[in-house]
Amino acid sequence: MAELKDFIVAIELGSSKVTGIAGQKRPDGSISVLSLVREESSSFIRKGVVYNIDKTAQCLTSMIKKMEAQLQTRITQVFVGVGGQSIRSVKNTIVKDLPADTIITQDMVVELMDANWGMDYPDQKILDVAEQEYRVDTNLQMDPVGIRANRLEGNFLNILERTAFFQNLNRCFETANIKVADMYLAPLALANAVLTEVEKRSGCALVDIGADTTTVSVFWKNVLRHLAVIPLGSNNVTKDIASLQMEDSDAEKMKLKYASAYTDNNDIDPDMKYSIDAERQVETRRFIEIVEARVEEIIENVRYQIPAEYYDKLLGGIILTGGGSNMENIEQAFAKYTHIDKVRTAKFVTTTINSSNEQINAKNGMLNTVLGLLIKGDINCAGNFIDPNGNLFEEQEQLGQQPIVERRPRQLGDLETGTIRTAREEELAAEEARRKKEEEDRIRREEEERQAEEERKRKKENSLWNKTKKWLEGLASPEE
Known part of the structure; x- marks a missing residue:
């Protein structure tokens, strides 16, 4: 090489x-x-x-x-x-009242952002912040800089994770x-790797079905609006299949070979059986019921994680990805249980x-x-x-x-x-924050000492003894 x-x-x-x-x-x-x-x-x-x-x-x-x-x-x-x-997202709002007809500056916006980053969530750490719209008086703006207003409200989506x-x-x-x-x-x-700009702008829900978790990311107007991680994934389907008295390895093989997220009832042969190994079989209907029940649970949890205010705005639909998105008929199952017709699977990055x-x-x-x-x-x-x-x-x-x-x-x-x-x-x-604070403390102490010295001089000049001394010096001076 x-x-x-x-x-x-x-x-x-x-x-x-x-x-x-x-x-x-x-x-x-x-x-x-x-x-x-x-x-x-x-x-x-x-x-x-x-x-x-x-x-x-x-x-x-x-x-x-x-x-x-x-x-x-x-x-x-x-x-x-x-x-x-x-990982989870939490909305937060920071408000700043302004003097009448104040023109909003970038420094004012940064002040709101800094105040948001300073929010304290017990045992939680702010990993990232997605800026939402700013409310300028009664109007929503993506960029409020340069607008006259009496009130500025910053809306933020804070992404949190347990600090530990x-x-x-x-x-x-x-x-x-x-x-x-x-x-x-x-x-x-x-x-950023699998969604199109049109999907993020028109509104969509990205659903990443992993082994142990399913991550839901909701976008609208090119802004992340909600992020949640559901503690359910394709491994849960495997474990449910294993409940049919088989090893997890056999259950995984059966999932990959036979599992379908949705099967029309008319297509199920009541007499058909799937082979576990050379000696054992399982009823097809029982297998299908177990798989579909878990898939439905995952989809219902995904549906619950899409905020109601954006549910009807997802013109880009639902985009599936991750290993769990390879299950047969997964798009049909999502369309059925979410009532969102537009569903596609992102098999690869753009x-x-x-x-x-x-x-x-x-x-x-x-x-x-x-x-x-x-x-x-x-x-x-x-x-x-x-x-x-x-x-x-x-x-x-x-x-x-x-x-x-x-x-x-x-x-x-x-x-x-x-x-x-x-x-x-x-x-x-x-x-850097420590050094900045030390510098600010040093400047404050020097200013306090300067003011104290000026105060001592002022008191000395205004003291009775100093006034008497100046009067006596005036008497002793020869008259012009």
Whole structure:
């Protein structure tokens, strides 16, 4: 392999698989995939959340080593997707009353945004904020700057995650000694990769059916309006099938071979049976009832997560993706239970991807999220070339000299929607805030001391002794 000098690396931590991918972006906007590694994760990640830090770190270390061997190049940093069951959205409103006929400035808008970021949610961390419309007096505006008003109201959609889960995710990469270039909100990276601008503008619901969770993202007028993670996924269908007295592995095979999200009653043969193995069978009707009951439950939960105010505005319909979207007749089932006729399945991302990998070329929706993270990555992750015939000791010496490209630490207002400030950026921001406070305290103390000194001088000049002294000095002075 020729020496690689630039590529992007993205990692998705899913409930069934941790996926690492490396790709090179081309001038025409396409991406050539250079490496893909997938590791089983069910023993340390549940419902998209890390619960065993050490095992996750070991998995990440193993994955990076395998990718470096394929690339013959050191990986200096990675892009990471953040998702999982604890992700949820909460609306928040910040109001600012203004003097009569005030012209709204960008500083006023930033003040509202800062106040929103400062909201305290017990045990929860604000990962990201999606700006909604601003209410200027009684009118809604996407951009209120330059408008005269007496009142400005900022409406925000705060994306939250349990603080402990976010800290666990960061500790995994710290333990594995892997630098995180950026963290992206996985559902938004996915949305940007599979949805069209028309769908996001006219209104749509993106439904990502994973192994343990189903993520619902609602868009309208190009703005994220709601985000929720349902703790149900395709694995729940497998477990229900396993209740027919079979192993989970057999249940998974039967799901992939026979399961249909919707079957017309007239098409069911009451005498037909599906084979579990050479000796056992299950009644077709019983199998269909079990599968459809769980699928209906998932769809009803999805329907419940679409806010009523947007339900009739989803002209773009429902877009399905993820491994669970491969079930036969899944679109018909969604149309039936949601009463939304326009349903499509996003099997692949809209960006052109060049690869010889069978898993990627299968275009079954299972890699859409990690591809979305790869597409969004914008910093070179390539380090030193690894010479397979090189000296091991020289290689070890070079490890500490990896060329790492870093962006400047960003303030909260600098982050685009879907980008999460990394742990390092938060540390730098906290340090900057501390320095700023110390500087403000120093200036305040100096001002207080200056004012105190002026007050002492004023009191001294106005004292009885000082006045008497000046009077006596005046008497002693010769008259003109």
